[in-house]
Amino acid sequence: MSQDTIARLKKINWFADLPENVLVALAGKVIVRNLDEDEILFNKGDVGDSLFVILEGRVKVVTNDEDGNEIALNKVSAGEIIGEMSLLDHRPRSAGIVVLERASMLELKREDFMEILIGHPDLTLAIIRNLTSRLRQNTTYIEQITDMSRRVALGDYSVITESRIRQTQIEKGSEQDKVNQLMVEFVAMVRGIREREADLRNQVQKLTLQIDAGRRKRDFDEIAGTEFYADLKKRAQELRTQRKDKG
Amino acid sequence: MGQIVSIHSFRGGTGKSNVTANLAAQVALADKRVGIVDTDIQSPGIHALFGLDENNMGNTLNDFLHDKCTIREVAFPVGDNADHHLQLAGKPLWLFPASIRGREISKILREGFDVNLLNTGLQTLMSEFELDYLFIDTHPGLNEETLLSIAISDLLIVILRPDQQDFQGTAVTVDIARSLDVPNLQLIVNKAIPNHDIDDLRRQIEEAYNAPLTGILPLNFELADNGSRNLFALNNPGHEWSQELYKVTEAILSVA
Numbered sequence: 001m002s003q004d005t006i007a008r009l010k011k012i013n014w015f016a017d018l019p020e021n022v023l024v025a026l027a028g029k030v031i032v033r034n035l036d037e038d039e040i041l042f043n044k045g046d047v048g049d050s051l052f053v054i055l056e057g058r059v060k061v062v063t064n065d066e067d068g069n070e071i072a073l074n075k076v077s078a079g080e081i082i083g084e085m086s087l088l089d090h091r092p093r094s095a096g097i098v099v100l101e102r103a104s105m106l107e108l109k110r111e112d113f114m115e116i117l118i119g120h121p122d123l124t125l126a127i128i129r130n131l132t133s134r135l136r137q138n139t140t141y142i143e144q145i146t147d148m149s150r151r152v153a154l155g156d157y158s159v160i161t162e163s164r165i166r167q168t169q170i171e172k173g174s175e176q177d178k179v180n181q182l183m184v185e186f187v188a189m190v191r192g193i194r195e196r197e198a199d200l201r202n203q204v205q206k207l208t209l210q211i212d213a214g215r216r217k218r219d220f221d222e223i224a225g226t227e228f229y230a231d232l233k234k235r236a237q238e239l240r241t242q243r244k245d246k247g
Numbered sequence: 248m249g250q251i252v253s254i255h256s257f258r259g260g261t262g263k264s265n266v267t268a269n270l271a272a273q274v275a276l277a278d279k280r281v282g283i284v285d286t287d288i289q290s291p292g293i294h295a296l297f298g299l300d301e302n303n304m305g306n307t308l309n310d311f312l313h314d315k316c317t318i319r320e321v322a323f324p325v326g327d328n329a330d331h332h333l334q335l336a337g338k339p340l341w342l343f344p345a346s347i348r349g350r351e352i353s354k355i356l357r358e359g360f361d362v363n364l365l366n367t368g369l370q371t372l373m374s375e376f377e378l379d380y381l382f383i384d385t386h387p388g389l390n391e392e393t394l395l396s397i398a399i400s401d402l403l404i405v406i407l408r409p410d411q412q413d414f415q416g417t418a419v420t421v422d423i424a425r426s427l428d429v430p431n432l433q434l435i436v437n438k439a440i441p442n443h444d445i446d447d448l449r450r451q452i453e454e455a456y457n458a459p460l461t462g463i464l465p466l467n468f469e470l471a472d473n474g475s476r477n478l479f480a481l482n483n484p485g486h487e488w489s490q491e492l493y494k495v496t497e498a499i500l501s502v503a
Contacts, residue, residue: 206444207409207444207448209451211414211415216415220419223394229394232395232398236398239366239399240401243251
């Protein structure tokens with residue numbers, strides 16, 4: 001068990017606030033795994049009995065389409081955890097993991113994890129706190145998106161300028177990052193709707209020509225009521241005729 | 248027998264001078280003898296389109312109206328000064344500019360001038376230059392010299408933008424033209440917005456004023472960029488704006 005491993009664990013959100021003795025226990029159980037590019041860590045549907053802490057390199061989260069072609073869902077980098085959900089809920093892997101860049105990671109088996117969990121209520125509490133906080137955050141976001149959807153449905157697109165995406169202290173690929181992505185996509189969607197709507201409106205834009213008859217008559221009378229105009233009207237025909245005769 | 252064509256708009260900013268200069272050039276290209284008079288004495292502008300500025304402008308309409316020269320001496324032969332518009336070289340096209348000197352503009356605004364003298368000048372240059380078409384670039388609104396121009400016109404072309412203020416003002420101009428028995432009345436829309444329903448706009452305008460709409464010239468940012476330095480339609484014959492202008496030209500030539 002090395003101080004180095006403990007230091008690395010402290011950098012992971014999940015473990016950051018744990019007391020030293022818990023970190024020591026964890027560090028004693030983890031196994032270092034090194035994988036080369038294109039190596040498969042696990043496949044979708046596999047039994048999930050470990051979580052992995054990525055120390056170096058990068059992996060992609062993949063699934064397959066109907067024809068069996070690989071679709072990359074996400075990329076995960078050093079400092080992040082994968083596989084933690086199966087560890088807790090005993091469900092098969094929801095996606096596969098393929099190494100993108102030569103990766104080094106720490107594997108923690110479920111039985112070891114559970115053993116530490118039972119021996120260290122601090123860890124249990126930390127995990128519950130972490131999960132609760134994620135749940136609360138997501139609930140807040142769901143409420144926000146619900147409210148935004150309602151407003152957009154009524155034709156109020158102010159969410160485009162209002163919505164502030166929290167960018168601080170968000171790890172890429174984390175839950176909150178995913179929610180933020182949803183917000184970004186949602187706002188992009190509303191912007192798209194607004195633009196298409198404006199285009200449509202422009203396409204059929206009709207001007208309605210309106211003339212105020214009263215004002216028209218007043219303006220005409222004002223001009224035509226002068227002596228100059230009366231004289232001009234008398235001479236206009238004559239002036240044109242004169243010229244024609246000359247021509 | 249020459250035709251006097253007044254180009255008018257009720258409000259400024261319709262692109263009147265620009266359209267007038269381009270139309271006159273097109274008519275000259277059709278081998279007609281053409282004159283252009285800038286009676287927009289308060290805010291002259293058409294000279295710039297033919298490469299005239301303070302340094303090379305000779306006698307002006309103001310000089311004629313102040314009895315300082317004859318109307319013939321005001322003529323600027325565009326065909327002999329067509330460096331920027333080679334197509335116009337040798338064409339019988341004359342410009343009768345108004346002064347752009349502030350002092351002279353304020354003098355004429357202050358003292359006024361004899362509208363009858365303006366009329367004599369216009370009639371004289373029609374016959375002396377044996378013009379087929381005389382284009383009069385009028386001052387917006389309906390002041391005395393503009394009313395005179397309208398009164399002596401064989402054809403009045405009103406330029407309007409597609410907005411309510413221009414619709415209202417055009418109605419008054421149309422009423423005046425009818426009251427003065429102007430034989431031909433045509434309308435042009437300039438600065439049309441591409442997304443407007445053009446056919447609907449045409450129908451409404453022709454119905455409201457009972458006059459043919461001979462061209463709908465689109466809002467043209469390239470023309471605006473051009474900054475009134477030269478004649479757009481000569482340099483951009485394929486442009487939609489130019490294509491609409493040619494329709495207006497045809498309509499003018501059909502009035503003989």
